[in-house]
Amino acid sequence: MGYNTESTATCYHQLAMSNQKPRVRFAPSPTGQLHVGNARTALYNWLFAHHHGGDFLLRIEDTDVERSEIRYEDQLMEDLRWLGLNWTEGPEVGGPHGPYRQSERLDIYSQHTERLLDDGKAYRCFCTTAELDAERAQAIREHKPQIYSGKCRAIDAETSQRRAAAGEPSAIRLRIPDAPLRFHDMVRGEVEFASDTISDPILVRSSGVPVYNYVVTVDDALMKITHVIRGDDHISNTPKQVAIYQAFGWSVPQFAHLSTILGSDRERLSKRHGATSISSFREMGILPEALTNYLALLGWGAEDGKTETFTLDELTREFKLERVTSSPAIFDFDKLHWLNRHYLKLATPERILDLAWPYFAAKNLLPPRSNASDALLQWFGNLVALVLPSVDTLQQLPEKTSFVFARDTTTAQADPENAALLNTDSARRVLQAFALRVRAAATVTPEQFKLWMNEIKAETGIKGKDLFHPVRIALTGAHSGPEFDKLIPLIEEGSRLPLPTPIFSILQRVNRFQSSFDSSSVAEV
RNA sequence: GGCGGCAUGGUGUAAUUGGUUAACACGCUGCCCUCUCAAGGCAGAGAGUUCGGGUUCGAUCCCCGAUGCCGCUACCA
Numbered sequence: 001m002g003y004n005t006e007s008t009a010t011c012y013h014q015l016a017m018s019n020q021k022p023r024v025r026f027a028p029s030p031t032g033q034l035h036v037g038n039a040r041t042a043l044y045n046w047l048f049a050h051h052h053g054g055d056f057l058l059r060i061e062d063t064d065v066e067r068s069e070i071r072y073e074d075q076l077m078e079d080l081r082w083l084g085l086n087w088t089e090g091p092e093v094g095g096p097h098g099p100y101r102q103s104e105r106l107d108i109y110s111q112h113t114e115r116l117l118d119d120g121k122a123y124r125c126f127c128t129t130a131e132l133d134a135e136r137a138q139a140i141r142e143h144k145p146q147i148y149s150g151k152c153r154a155i156d157a158e159t160s161q162r163r164a165a166a167g168e169p170s171a172i173r174l175r176i177p178d179a180p181l182r183f184h185d186m187v188r189g190e191v192e193f194a195s196d197t198i199s200d201p202i203l204v205r206s207s208g209v210p211v212y213n214y215v216v217t218v219d220d221a222l223m224k225i226t227h228v229i230r231g232d233d234h235i236s237n238t239p240k241q242v243a244i245y246q247a248f249g250w251s252v253p254q255f256a257h258l259s260t261i262l263g264s265d266r267e268r269l270s271k272r273h274g275a276t277s278i279s280s281f282r283e284m285g286i287l288p289e290a291l292t293n294y295l296a297l298l299g300w301g302a303e304d305g306k307t308e309t310f311t312l313d314e315l316t317r318e319f320k321l322e323r324v325t326s327s328p329a330i331f332d333f334d335k336l337h338w339l340n341r342h343y344l345k346l347a348t349p350e351r352i353l354d355l356a357w358p359y360f361a362a363k364n365l366l367p368p369r370s371n372a373s374d375a376l377l378q379w380f381g382n383l384v385a386l387v388l389p390s391v392d393t394l395q396q397l398p399e400k401t402s403f404v405f406a407r408d409t410t411t412a413q414a415d416p417e418n419a420a421l422l423n424t425d426s427a428r429r430v431l432q433a434f435a436l437r438v439r440a441a442a443t444v445t446p447e448q449f450k451l452w453m454n455e456i457k458a459e460t461g462i463k464g465k466d467l468f469h470p471v472r473i474a475l476t477g478a479h480s481g482p483e484f485d486k487l488i489p490l491i492e493e494g495s496r497l498p499l500p501t502p503i504f505s506i507l508q509r510v511n512r513f514q515s516s517f518d519s520s521s522v523a524e525v
Numbered sequence: 526g527g528c529g530g531c532a533u534g535g536u537g538u539a540a541u542u543g544g545u546u547a548a549c550a551c552g553c554u555g556c557c558c559u560c561u562c563a564a565g566g567c568a569g570a571g572a573g574u575u576c577g578g579g580u581u582c583g584a585u586c587c588c589c590g591a592u593g594c595c596g597c598u599a600c601c602a
Contacts, residue, residue: 029601031602049527061602063602064601064602066601067601067602125600129600132599136598139526142526144526144527144528145526145527145528146526146527146598147527147598148529164599169600171600187529191529191530192529194528196599197527197528197598198598202599202600204600205600207600209600211599211602212602216602231596232530232531232594232595232596233595233602235529235530235597236528236529236530236596237597239529255586257530259530259531259595260531260596262594264535264536265594266594266595267594268595268596291528297537297538297539297550298537301537301538301539302539304539305539305548305549305550306538306539306548307549307550308537308538325537326531327530327532328530328531328594328595329536329537329538330536330537331536331537332537332552334536334552335536335537335550335551335552336553337551338550338551338552345564387563388564389563390563391563400577413585453560465560465561466558466595468561469561471560472560472561478561478562479560479561480560480561480563481561481563482561483559483560484560484563489531497567
């Protein structure tokens with residue numbers, strides 16, 4: 001018996017040849033936020049399942065009761081749904097192989113443990129922590145693999161039974177067979193571990209709680225998982241798991257170990273590198289399709305070697321596990337932003353408006369969405385459309401629209417670049433001529449504005465940058481921004497809208513700016 | 526220390542699986558557009574494939590070794 005390379009390969013072959021639908025799972029621990037690494041694992045599982053018309057299921061690995069929290073479980077599911085990664089079997093939807101929460105499967109595990117014990121595939125280990133520590137210390141000293149000596153392997157069944165019955169604490173270990181442990185990895189090929197480098201793994205702690213490596217294996221087998229797609233931090237665990245499959249006489253699934261996602265310093269990506277949780281990306285206004293597209297690209301490339309933008313549907317068609325790279329990838333925020341800009345441009349105006357609104361409401365720039373008039377909706381839509389191409393994330397929108405919301409453009413004079421532009425005779429002449437016209441007309445249209453600027457140009461001989469920049473600074477507080485044709489109506493219309501933070505009209509802006517500007521420039525001269 | 530994995534411009538991926546000048550995208554630089562910024566369009570710089578051997582007529586690709594990084598080495602997951 002035993003599953004050598006050939007039988008594993010045969011297994012794979014049969015699966016590939018048969019029409020058996022693959023079944024894959026995403027099995028997170030609810031001990032924290034879903035982060036990009038896990039999300040990418042979930043995505044690859046989902047894509048693989050959907051590409052082959054198979055099943056994608058969700059299982060919660062909450063055997064670590066200390067760290068597991070229900071709120072993280074809820075958050076996890078919310079994040080997955082937001083990404084568009086739905087599942088057909090899981091803790092809340094149920095399914096034929098439930099329950100899907102490991103904490104609810106404890107009976108199943110103990111039944112299986114009995115079986116292993118009865119078959120002599122596993123044994124009780126009475127070694128104390130102190131003994132094990134000593135063994136380990138010695139192994140290090142002798143430059144040998146740190147593996148359990150197997151001291152308790154030799155205890156006969158009867159004695160073992162008796163000592164356990166007498167209340168002596170014991171863990172349960174698997175007997176690792178004396179043969180190399182091999183498995184086929186769809187992204188790395190054949191992987192082999194010598195059996196004498198693998199310790200007899202603990203299956204059940206002396207507390208009676210089974211350990212991760214054991215329960216995943218039992219669950220994956222019972223849930224009929226055909227392909228285990230997970231992070232490569234599990235690669236060294238896999239031989240132990242293979243041994244568990246063998247001990248039960250179960251067929252070993254296909255494995256695919258995905259490389260780690262690194263930060264720009266080549267360290268494992270973490271909070272230190274900035275936002276890494278899915279919810280933080282959502283909060284900053286990254287579109288889910290941008291994130292899934294980006295994550296797909298982190299370790300995979302399309303067959304044509306060129307196309308980079310894919311919707312989830314397109315990814316489903318194109319995605320092949322065989323094309324996944326085995327080397328770690330560095331997370332690049334710039335590229336994520338590029339993709340987000342791409343999808344922001346593709347999104348419908350209605351959707352953008354819905355998504356953008358809360359960022360402004362939170363800053364008290366807009367009323368609650370439910371109170372919005374059609375005129376306000378229209379105006380805001382125009383405003384957002386104007387600056388959308390220049391933002392990486394929705395979160396940047398309020399700042400990018402400060403040209404209309406800014407309450408005090410006079411502070412712009414403090415900026416050295418602005419001051420240089422303003423502290424000239426020509427700037428003063430332009431501003432005075434402009435103010436004169438605004439005060440006479442009270443309101444401004446783009447057509448009027450154009451006319452006035454032409455008049456000022458003719459009468460002062462000032463043109464280009466020297467003509468426009470002072471006006472721009474006076475109006476918006478910045479020497480750069482959108483074209484006046486768009487800017488003028490946005491400000492004027494905005495000033496007539498009832499807003500929690502009213503917008504100043506052109507006239508108000510000119511008056512406020514002129515008064516402070518005149519006094520400050522007098523002082524300078 | 527032991528075991529395993531990984532290595533192509535700054536970054537992510539390609540390279541018909543051993544065949545010419547190593548491709549695409551992000552980013553960067555410049556130009557065009559323009560009052561300005563952004564967007565958009567165009568152009569350009571940037572790697573000889575971690576290093577050293579070997580196999581071969583020929584290695585990014587196969588083999589060996591070194592180095593570096595990552596993971597596992599728990600009665601964590």
